[in-house]
Amino acid sequence: MSTNKSNTTNDTMKKIKDRISEVNWSYHWDRIKDKGGYIVFVLTFIFIKQIPYLPIIGNLIQDAQNRNIIPNIETLNSLFIHMVILLIFIVSWDLLSGYSGQVSFGHGFFLGLGSYFTVYYINGLTVNGRALFDGKSENFINIGFTTIDLNVFTAILVGATVSAIISILIGLITLRLKGTYFALITLILPLIALNLAKNLWEEYTGGDLGLQTRRLVKQEDKELSQIVWEEYYFYLIIMFISIGIMFWIAKSRFGLALQSIREDELAAKASGINVRLYKLFAMGVSAFFAGIAGGLMVQSVGSPIGVVNVGAFETQTSFTPVIYTILGGIGTISGPIMGTIILTIAIYYLALGLIQYPMIELRAIAIILILILRFQPRGLIKADKQLKNGLYIGIFMAILISFVEELVNLPQLLATWFDDEGIFGLDILNIKGRLIFYFFINTIIGYFAPDFIRWARLKTWGVWPSLPDFDPPK
Amino acid sequence: MIKMSIEELDDELELEEKERVISDTPILRIIDLTKKFGELIAVNKATFDVYQGEILGIIGPNGSGKTTLFNMISGVLKPEEGEILTKKNENIVGKSTTKIVKKHKIARTFQIVRPFKLLQALDNVTIPHIPKGLQSPKTLKTRSLTSLLEVDMGEKKNYPAAILPHGDLKRLDFARALATDAEVLLLDEPYSGLSVEDSFRITQLIKNANQEKGVTIMIVEHKLKLLANLVDRIVVLNQGKIIAIGTPEEISKNQVVIESYLGKEASSIVSS
Structure with missing residues (x-):
């Protein structure tokens, strides 16, 4: 009796072990399918240069390019450089406003700070005849596929850090305010900065014309068509690292704590979450990456010199992330990414398709936004099937x-x-x-x-x- | 096969009631606590001690200052006068809610449930575990799952709190307060809006927390009936003043308390 029983138990144990050691392919396939959007996003951005030369799709893509359905490779390059920099900026806004619920209408302020301090670090800053800090000379290093100016790269990080420090200082004053009042303060910030930069401090900011500086990627010895792709891939690496860090923060326990503050501040306090500290953390991280986007935006004009002007402090810059994120889906990381990609492409097509009415594409976007807010308030990423x-x-x-x-x-x-x-x-x-x-x-x-x-x-x-x-x- | 008579099984299953230890040292001392909203005195010189390991009920008619008292202890409101002393003789008046929860281990629930609506039930109880220093993601998940299983919500761990029924939310709120490793738990009307069955489950949870973890519990409730078999002592508030402190039996016979609930004429009929 007992031997029989032990035999049966052994058999069942063996069966269970077999079941466990089997690879559950359908489970893995489901996991890959869930992440399908991310995989397509990453692959498209990496292989955008090679896509017209792929074996099967390539012919179709080339055909489409000949028919002007898809823009040609040069336009794609400039479109994607624009998109990559916007993505860092917009995801950084979503981390602050979508996750921690501190809606900021003045994120362009941090973008502008990043831009200006990047340029000041490269060119040096002289106030009233006294040099606050000297400019930095060229320091090229080869990083495999391209040659970059290390001092310019450091300048971008310095600009971002200054932006983060200033945002934390602002946060210390304003974070006692909640909801609408915080939004109003942030709305005013870029307007003050715009006024100061245009009128009072025009000699330091260059006003509408702006300041000129060096480029990140070495411009000599190579053709322009090659340099723009080297720039694109370098920006792409920075974007993947930036969005990767923000994605990790959003998915980790910090993101959870930020979401709890958004949902119910008093309940978060009663759960032992240090609300002030987490809000400052979110603000600092958000402004840091907005600063990085600002530093890159100086570089992305497609000419041999980088230019910064007061455009970053315009209201339109600050409202860009709000519009793009709401369209994609607020409070997620994939939402703003999707919103940015869709709207950048949509604006490109609308601008060329509605060529009789210049600048009407922004009004068309406004109508789309109203419809989205009315019928799909959670954004396209969570829209109806x-x-x-x-x-x-x-x-x-x-x-x-x-x-x-x-x-x-x-x-x-x-x-x-x-x-x-x-x-x-x-x-x-x-x-x-x-x-x-x-x-x-x-x-x-x-x-x-x-x-x-x-x-x-x-x-x-x-x-x-x-x-x-x-x-x-x- | 193991054979066991039903009687033996009953003996096996019968939970041994642990002897509850209520020490003489107070864990909270509330001295002359006063709160005014303009002209209205919400709490007027409230003075009482809470002993370690006891279950203390606080009752009183509407607007008698029960919730205001809790808000002052948990740091949401700042009292005009008075002191709240912890076990180590530290005054916690004027300290932030976060600090009171983290350092002084006094957690609370809310009269109207305040879940994190868009977060899943599991994430709701993960949040109090986050500020507990360094821990691996695995530990964090284990701890939060344990907290959720303590209140029988395991099968609903992936539901967003927005779609959970009221009874579940009450238990979720309880789990969240308990997950802060609190030594004192302030329960603000834990029975409000609950069915008989849900009320029974809450009672069991309160008893478990008190007996197995040694948590001191303060309960605000309107109904004396629900507290009668649960609490050790009752504090009765009326119009901001403490009118009686005593065991449930004493309170139910107290003339002043009956008067405050029913009015003078009706109370004379009851007592006669």
Whole structure:
């Protein structure tokens, strides 16, 4: 009896061990699928230069570039450099406002501080004839794929640190304020800075014209087309490190503590969280990375010299992260990333498709933002499945139709149906205008199609598939 | 097969009630505590001791200053006069809520539950464990899971607090306060809005915390009935003044207390 029993237990133990040692592929596949968005994001940013030369997709991409559906490689480069720097700035805003709930309407202030102190560190700063600190000479080092000026790189870190220190000093004064009052204080900061920089301290800030400085990447000995890619990849590394750190903070216990402050400050205090310290921490980290974005923004003008001017203190700069993050989804890290990518691309297409009305793309974005706030307040990243599917169908069909439109003479047909002025100002003779048109039509179709198909099926066919009779178990 | 009669099983399962130790040294001494809101005196020279290991009930009609008293002890409000002394004779008046929780080990729950709504139930009880110094992520998770399992919420650990029912939120709030390693627990109306079953579970949790962890507990409650079998002593407040301190039996026979609840005429009928 006892031997029999031990045998059976041994068998079951063996079975259990086999089950454990088996690799659960479906579990791993689910985990990879959950992170699919991140993987595509990272791969696209790394291989953007090589994508037109990939074996299968490459031909399609080149074809699309020839048809002007996708911008050519130089435009892609400038678009992605712009995007990479914006991403650091916008995610840093989300860490402060989305996670700890301290809504800041003046994040451009920290961006501007980062920019200016980067330039001051390189060029030196002279006040009333006395040199506060001297400029730094060139100090090139080779880091494999490119040669960078180490002093300029240090300058970016110094600018970011100054920005963080000043933000903490401001925080010490203002963090007793809550909600709207804190937002109002932060709204005023860049306006004061703009006034001072334009009028009182114009000799130090250069006013609208700005100050000039050296570039981060060595400009001599190479062609411009190569240098811009070297710059892009260096910025990309900085972006991955910055967003990686912010992502880690957001997912770790610090992020949890920040979220608890956002949800209920009194309850967080009653749980032993040092609210003041955590708020200052969030503000410092956020301003540090905004400063890094500011330092990079000095470099990103695409000319042999870097330029900084008072543009960072304009209200528009401070509202950029608010708009981009709300569109993507506030209180997440993937939300602002998605919002930035979508809006940067959308602004590019709208600016070229609505070319008859200059600067109208910002108004179009405003309308999109109002619709998002009304119908999807949690942002696109947590939008309804139906809307997401509609958008996917819209993008896919827009690209598909733009490939095959000439087979059925669609451009000519559209031009005869509508006037030369186009539809709502969309330039129908331009491929970008047609793309936006196709995208809107197909998104609407993609959004309502499932409902319509279900309705039509119920009217005509009935329930499908018809279920067999079901007997309940006795 | 192990054979066991039902009686033996009952004996096995019967929990031995530990002997509760209530020491003579007070863990909290409240001396002449006064709070004014403009002209209104919310708490008027309240003086009483809380002994280590006891369960103390605080009752009184609406607006008698029970919650104000708790707010002053937990550092949310600052009293005009008076002292609150801890075991080590430190005055905690005027110190921040964070410090009172972390250093002086006095935690509280809220009359209206205040969960972190968008966070999951597990994250809700992780937060009090975060400020406890260096610990690995694994330790942190183990500790917070233990806290959650103590209040029977294990199966709901991934639910955001926003969708949990009221009874669960009350227990979550209790778990969060207990997770701060508190020595004194201030429970602000733990029974408000609960069904009979949920009330019973809360009672069990309070008894467990008191007996197994030796936590001193102060409970604010309107209803004397619920406290009668739970607490050792009761403090009765009326219009900011302490009108009686004593065991539940003493309080239920106290003429002044009955008067304060029912009014003079009705109380004379009851006593006659």
